[in-house]
Amino acid sequence: MPRPAPRTPAALLAIAPVERRRLQSRLLRWYRRCARDLPWRRTRDPYQVWVSEVMLQQTQVRTVEPYFQRFLAAFPTIRRLAAASIDQVLLAWQGLGYYSRARNLHEAATIIGRTRPVRWPTDADAWQALPGVGRYTAAAIASIAFDQPVAALDGNIRRVLARLAAVREPADAPAVQARLWRLAQNLLDPAAPGDFNQALMELGARVCTPRAPACRTCPLRAHCRAARAGLQQAIPVRRPRRAAPQVSALAAAIRHDGRYLLLRRGPRGLLAGLWGLPMVETPGPCDATAAALRRAVRPLTGLRVRSPRALGTVSHVFTHRKLTLTVFECALADRRAALSAPAPEAAWLAPAEFATRPLSELDRKALALLGAEARHALQQRTAPAAAVLA
């Protein structure tokens, strides 16, 4: 029988005031000397800090940088963002993934942008009341843009703190997280909360990395219980993850006069608000057949189709599941039948027009199976958002 993991003594999460001051000054000195020069670090403008923090959720700095620049070029102020349509925002976000972030950003912009002059929330609680702003993001914005003495705890900081305190329990367990939040608040330098939070993030991203922490050059080595005990590779302890379930689906590329039917998905759920081919889940990949396609199209669109032809399959990994999608091309059987899609909007688009709608990665892969013209049009989608929106 496996032995239970030892509990981290509460004493490990406490730190003496003298040691805390040393830790703060070592970390801040290192950060001010070594931090990467990132566009969102050159400003304390709440709008830019907010956009960057939302983009950085689950996404690497290198990926975010060009999106951040293009997004600000397209929407330089919160008022411009609030005035934009959701399609414009999703187009600018396209390729960054986790589209609920863009929808929430837009919704929150319409809430803040309503006030004249714009009244920014200044404390973390007020930020957390906005759509899509969790505890970490609220704390990061309040500390960086408004000097609020509130600690932030993201994945990078959690790893650093778990190692500093040699936490031998799973660091993502709720009870351990609560203690790490307290430790983060206890360590925070109230004189420079924004820099301190960013310094811990930077340390986690560049020095105290998941697989190869560079303890020899770490400014916090003298304070690190994991390094002292030789446990830095074993911490943070992770809970075993369940394998992502496999899901199958089929998509119908319904052709009519050289155009294809695209639907906009509803406002909730995975890929909400994005455009794509009519799709339906199937019990398994073997059930994605031409007969199943014919049966599925009617309730999805109100249309009848003929001559379905499998174009191929595409795979896509979402956060919690892996999808295999079989794409069929088919012709409209009855030209007089009226479109009655349950989706909020529908459009017949030539391949060259695919670039006018925000599409998920999955839909881009599916549409690419339609041929060279579609692939060429989809490549144009990587054009800067500012150009698309001009």
Ligand code: SF4
């Ligand atoms: S000494 Fe090593 S394990 Fe400890 S905080 Fe620094 S890099 Fe991380």
